[in-house]
Amino acid sequence: FVHDVYVTDSARGRGVGKELLRAGIAWIRSRGMRQVVLWSKTRNQTAQRLFHNAGFRETMIEMTLDLEQ
Numbered sequence: 287f288v289h290d291v292y293v294t295d296s297a298r299g300r301g302v303g304k305e306l307l308r309a310g311i312a313w314i315r316s317r318g319m320r321q322v323v324l325w326s327k328t329r330n331q332t333a334q335r336l337f338h339n340a341g342f343r344e345t346m347i348e349m350t351l352d353l354e355q
Contacts, residue, residue: 303336311340 288310293302314322324342326333 303333304340307336307340 291303291306291310293306311322322342323345324337325348326337
């Protein structure tokens, strides 16, 4: 289970995120697993574009309620 993956600003646009995603999927596949599920913030269009280009599709909607303290 990986919770967050982050590519620093200086490394963005160089295919680092794509390679991390590719390696993660290969690792999962090598263990016989048949599905990968990803989440991203609603406004994180860069990550969503990366996932979409890797063949992922939207399948769920997550909803959040922030409670005042």
